[in-house]
Amino acid sequence: MSSELLRACVGRGPWLAAALSLALADQGGGPRFYPDDPLWVDRDDRFDASAAEPFELSEVWDMIENSIPASRPADPGRAQNVNTVDEVPDSSWFVNRLGRRPMSVDEIVRGPDLAPKLDVQEWVITGGKGRAGFQPGFRAVDARRPDVQYQLEVDLEQHAELATGAEIIGTALYHAIGYHVVDVYLVDVDPRKVRIAPDAKDRDASGRRPYTRDDFEEVLRLAKPNPDGTYRMTAGRFVGKSLGNFEHHGTRPDDPNDIHPHEHRRELRANRVFAAWLNHDDSRAPNSLDVLAGEEGRRFVRHYMFDFGSILGSSPDRWWSGQAYMFEHRELLKDLFTLGFRVRPWQRVDDPRRLPPAVGRIGSAAFDPASWKPEYPNRAFDNMRPDDAFWAARIVSRFSDEALRAVVAKARYSDPAVSEYLTATLIERRDAVVRTWLPAVNPIVDPALAADGTLSFDNAAVVAGVATGPVEYTLTWSRFDNAADARVGPTVEQRVTSPRAVAPASVLEGAEYVFVAIAASHARPPSWSHPVHIYLRRTSAGWETVGLERLPLAR
Amino acid sequence: MLFWLAAALLLWPAAVDAEESRAALLERQRAAKAAALHPPERSRVETLLYNFENRYWLERLLNPPRGLFPWSGAFPYGAGIAAGPAFRHSDHHVDLTLRGAASTRGYWQTDATLALTSQGRTRVFGDVSINRREYTQEDFYGLGPQSTKSDLTSYSLRATTIGGSFGVVPTRRTSVSAQVEYSFVGQSSGRDPEVPSIEDVFTPVTAPGLGANPDLVRLGLRASLDSTDRPFGPHYGGRYTVAWDRVLDNDPGAWSFQRWNLDLRQYLPVLGSTRTLALRGQLVGVRPDAGHEVPFYLQPALGGPDSLRGLIPWRLRDRNAALLQAEYRWDLNAVLGAVLFYETGTVGPRLGDLGDWHQDWGGGLRVGLLSNVFFRAEVAVGGPDGTRLLMRFGNVF
Numbered sequence: 001m002s003s004e005l006l007r008a009c010v011g012r013g014p015w016l017a018a019a020l021s022l023a024l025a026d027q028g029g030g031p032r033f034y035p036d037d038p039l040w041v042d043r044d045d046r047f048d049a050s051a052a053e054p055f056e057l058s059e060v061w062d063m064i065e066n067s068i069p070a071s072r073p074a075d076p077g078r079a080q081n082v083n084t085v086d087e088v089p090d091s092s093w094f095v096n097r098l099g100r101r102p103m104s105v106d107e108i109v110r111g112p113d114l115a116p117k118l119d120v121q122e123w124v125i126t127g128g129k130g131r132a133g134f135q136p137g138f139r140a141v142d143a144r145r146p147d148v149q150y151q152l153e154v155d156l157e158q159h160a161e162l163a164t165g166a167e168i169i170g171t172a173l174y175h176a177i178g179y180h181v182v183d184v185y186l187v188d189v190d191p192r193k194v195r196i197a198p199d200a201k202d203r204d205a206s207g208r209r210p211y212t213r214d215d216f217e218e219v220l221r222l223a224k225p226n227p228d229g230t231y232r233m234t235a236g237r238f239v240g241k242s243l244g245n246f247e248h249h250g251t252r253p254d255d256p257n258d259i260h261p262h263e264h265r266r267e268l269r270a271n272r273v274f275a276a277w278l279n280h281d282d283s284r285a286p287n288s289l290d291v292l293a294g295e296e297g298r299r300f301v302r303h304y305m306f307d308f309g310s311i312l313g314s315s316p317d318r319w320w321s322g323q324a325y326m327f328e329h330r331e332l333l334k335d336l337f338t339l340g341f342r343v344r345p346w347q348r349v350d351d352p353r354r355l356p357p358a359v360g361r362i363g364s365a366a367f368d369p370a371s372w373k374p375e376y377p378n379r380a381f382d383n384m385r386p387d388d389a390f391w392a393a394r395i396v397s398r399f400s401d402e403a404l405r406a407v408v409a410k411a412r413y414s415d416p417a418v419s420e421y422l423t424a425t426l427i428e429r430r431d432a433v434v435r436t437w438l439p440a441v442n443p444i445v446d447p448a449l450a451a452d453g454t455l456s457f458d459n460a461a462v463v464a465g466v467a468t469g470p471v472e473y474t475l476t477w478s479r480f481d482n483a484a485d486a487r488v489g490p491t492v493e494q495r496v497t498s499p500r501a502v503a504p505a506s507v508l509e510g511a512e513y514v515f516v517a518i519a520a521s522h523a524r525p526p527s528w529s530h531p532v533h534i535y536l537r538r539t540s541a542g543w544e545t546v547g548l549e550r551l552p553l554a555r
Numbered sequence: 556m557l558f559w560l561a562a563a564l565l566l567w568p569a570a571v572d573a574e575e576s577r578a579a580l581l582e583r584q585r586a587a588k589a590a591a592l593h594p595p596e597r598s599r600v601e602t603l604l605y606n607f608e609n610r611y612w613l614e615r616l617l618n619p620p621r622g623l624f625p626w627s628g629a630f631p632y633g634a635g636i637a638a639g640p641a642f643r644h645s646d647h648h649v650d651l652t653l654r655g656a657a658s659t660r661g662y663w664q665t666d667a668t669l670a671l672t673s674q675g676r677t678r679v680f681g682d683v684s685i686n687r688r689e690y691t692q693e694d695f696y697g698l699g700p701q702s703t704k705s706d707l708t709s710y711s712l713r714a715t716t717i718g719g720s721f722g723v724v725p726t727r728r729t730s731v732s733a734q735v736e737y738s739f740v741g742q743s744s745g746r747d748p749e750v751p752s753i754e755d756v757f758t759p760v761t762a763p764g765l766g767a768n769p770d771l772v773r774l775g776l777r778a779s780l781d782s783t784d785r786p787f788g789p790h791y792g793g794r795y796t797v798a799w800d801r802v803l804d805n806d807p808g809a810w811s812f813q814r815w816n817l818d819l820r821q822y823l824p825v826l827g828s829t830r831t832l833a834l835r836g837q838l839v840g841v842r843p844d845a846g847h848e849v850p851f852y853l854q855p856a857l858g859g860p861d862s863l864r865g866l867i868p869w870r871l872r873d874r875n876a877a878l879l880q881a882e883y884r885w886d887l888n889a890v891l892g893a894v895l896f897y898e899t900g901t902v903g904p905r906l907g908d909l910g911d912w913h914q915d916w917g918g919g920l921r922v923g924l925l926s927n928v929f930f931r932a933e934v935a936v937g938g939p940d941g942t943r944l945l946m947r948f949g950n951v952f
Contacts, residue, residue, distance in 0.1 A: 034577040043578060047589045055595040058605035084577075130609075205611035206621035214647030253596075256589035259581070317785075317925045319828050319886065326889045336893055340830045340885025347827045 030485030033513070033535065033546050038083040042091040045293075045300035047256035052292060052301055055252075056244040059286045066248075066284075067327045067376045076383045078551070079266035084535075085548040086387065088178075092257065092293075093303045094267040098176045099395040108403045109410050111172035111181070118185035118235055120144075123194045128202030128211050129153070135163050135309055136219045137233070138211070140194070150235040152189065153309065154223035159316065161358040161418070163309040164234045165411035169422070170278060170308025172407045177274055177395055179267070179305040182289070183237050186412055188230040191220060232412075239304070243290035246303050248378035252290070255301045263379035266388050271305075272381040273392035276372035277433045278426075279322045279362045282310040283374050312422065313361030318375070319347075321361045325373050358418045364428035369436040386441040386527070387550040390460075393437035394445070397464050401427050431466075439467045439525045441550050444499075444518050444532040449543035453503045457518065457534075461525075470520035470528060472497050477504050480513035480535060487515050513537050513546075620645045628656030628664060631690060632859050632868045635660035645672060661746060664688035680732070683719035692747040694869045697761060698851065700901050700911035702871060704940060709745025710753040712852055714738050718773070728782055734775035737805075741768040742852060764850025770805035783822060788926025788950065790831045794820040802853070810850060812843040820952055825883070831926075833882040835952045840875040840906055849874060857900045857913075860947040864898065865915025865938020873902035877909050880952065884926070892921045894933070896951075913939055921950075 065071050083089050090096055097103060110116070122143040129137045129151055137153035155163050164186060171184045200211035223231050248268060251258040262268050275283040289306040292299050313321050323346045324331060334342055346366035374381065401423075408423045443460040450456070455475070461467035475494040478487040492504040507514055517531035535547030597605060607613050616624060621644050628637035639656030650672050655665040666686030671679065690712045696702040715738065722732025742764060744752040759765045776799050783792035796818045804810035816839045823832040839855040855876035859868030862878055878900035886892045899914035919933030928950040935943045 034575060034580070036576045036578055039577045042581065044581075044585070046582065047585050051592060053594050056605070056609065058597070058601050058608055060604045060608060061601040205614035205619045212647070218647060253593050256585050256592060259584045259588055318889070320889070324888075328888070332887045332891065335885065335887050339883070339895065340887075340893065341826075343826055347829065
């Protein structure tokens, strides 16, 4: 195995070779833990990335490449960017928010916004927005702040409030989850208070040309005005120099800080859970954004989740939304030879035509988180393991009903029925996500060994109310030699019926590191019998949980 | 390669150093990568696709808002492969298009159109145009429902038409328009070397207008109601059109007539939005003024990929034509759909005497995006002309 890995790395450069050495060190004699473990902040902003160049993906190529199974070799090893306690450190990709600390409802609703309201007296259009996305729009600045540019987008008349509402909700929720997102504001634009910059340009199939008032009027023509003559739009701020998109596999070859293959980043793998919850079927590489951030001389690439205008099933024409990939040849043949009369269960429910036009193709009755699919596959989603999904489901479980109701209210739907439907649907889909993914692995969390030798832990599935407690927990204790990465000495087994136990004094006495494996006996989820491995380190302040592996046998 | 191997081996001891920190380890990996950066690269195929998407190459090639572009013509079925230059200049007010094309079978056409484009919420549309065309090998099998394949002849048709139209959209789903045209029409011998020319088989009695060169004025009215869910590939709703034309022979000749067309289309979803039952009924007729006739080439025709698919194009022709089509369409994925169809139709000299209905059925596959058919391949069976394989751009109805 080592020689194969080494050959692969030799062909790909020194940084991969370095990664190899780390991987082999983990498997070899140790040490397993370093003094700064668990790492909660990955300083992936330290090497200057000023030389990184804009790189935008071809959407068609991305779809083709990812739709070919052979281009997506299965490689579901453990996520490579998790810390030793199986969590995702803060980085240029992700910042722990709701996952690690309580957030008030106001904080969740505010999201990335720099101000509660974008107060613009006069918009100055600086250019067209090109073809990106389905929503018509343009680029503009606040006449008083010409240095800050926004992209403004309207809803199509036949689906008023649909995409703009989705954008607002998706931005707030993805921010609370922990992703970097662009701040987007809901604005009512008065056409009488819009002027065109003299140098504004647009680009069409015949090249660049001046942006005119007619172009602006054309955008308005496609939208539905508010009763007062203004137009509801989203205004997304340009947050820096765009470097294009990031892919869901490999790394950026021009970013020195980007060392973990994207298909092995937990936050990208587990985005499948968040995307399922919100029916973000358009969650794909072209809807990502890399931005050059930082100060002169020490630039780094910050990675954004981008463009939530099509979440919540906001592309009603996509009848397969969330239920099937665009291309599934076996399903295609079945549909062909059954003359289309093979009605799948999800085709019987959630017909959006029965709902107000501001509601997209999203429901809860036929929602199965485990079988949810984006428009087309990607390697990060393919590699998602139960421990990745568990991590995401815990974050989802922390969104309260109140918070979800408040986030939906931020979208300011004019029809109360829309707000009610979306709130109820998000709550029901949240519960489905939690029911599916929390009990799917041994859900032991938050182990802590007190100075008096009492070990306490929680069962996330039981705490969330989606599973009953196990008959008993089996704890297997031993000392751990960190330098050798090996358990040493005799093992001591305990059985307890509650998530609390007293560590054997024979194991603790004089030990620097202690290992305990916790399995649960439960009738229904057999995965609970697979032990979670926990490593505890003695410090001057007591015992510190330094390691947690939820799927230790699946490394 | 040896360099990278050496680098990996050099890094190895550092990685297993017990005094190392996790942060330092990651930093070491980043330092190694920083020494070997290179820009992202696209493959040639990806670059090509990227340019099509982001530099609008396809639209620039086929339908740009301004400038020169190639045009494949707008010829009737069977004209062969056609190509020619076109020029367009359009803005938010007007669209000027100049086009010309010629085909491998000797067809050619040129036209110039100046059209109003949508401006804000204006609910009017209109255009003026001039075109000249010559079709050299059009097929004619005789009039009536009993025409036979063996009577195939060919004829040429040339016409110069100057005209315009004006319409309003009173509501979002309705439109009303009027047209006026002046045409100089000439019919002559066919140039298909493989079939006889029309005058060798038919006479002015069996093919009215044979050899005539009328100047015709057409005044038309058209009204439509569209309640479908989308302009292309609808899943539900109806699309109903009624049109009436008054055609006057400018000379004191014998070619004045009325023409009417009733086209009713209904789309019904079947168990959701991926299966559609599409129905169409069309009735077209011409009625000559007393003592006048309707040139055979202006009489309604059936047959071909857009009407009776089991018949050769233009196989049936007479003063009246009736067509009933039913299609069961189902989506296979975002870009592929399947269809089963049944259709029946006939022609006749009088509306009350329509008989001898021809029928066919078949199925096929359709390529497009979200039911918007770009290309279709179909097999039609059961018609009098045997099994027919059809490949065609665009939908049937």
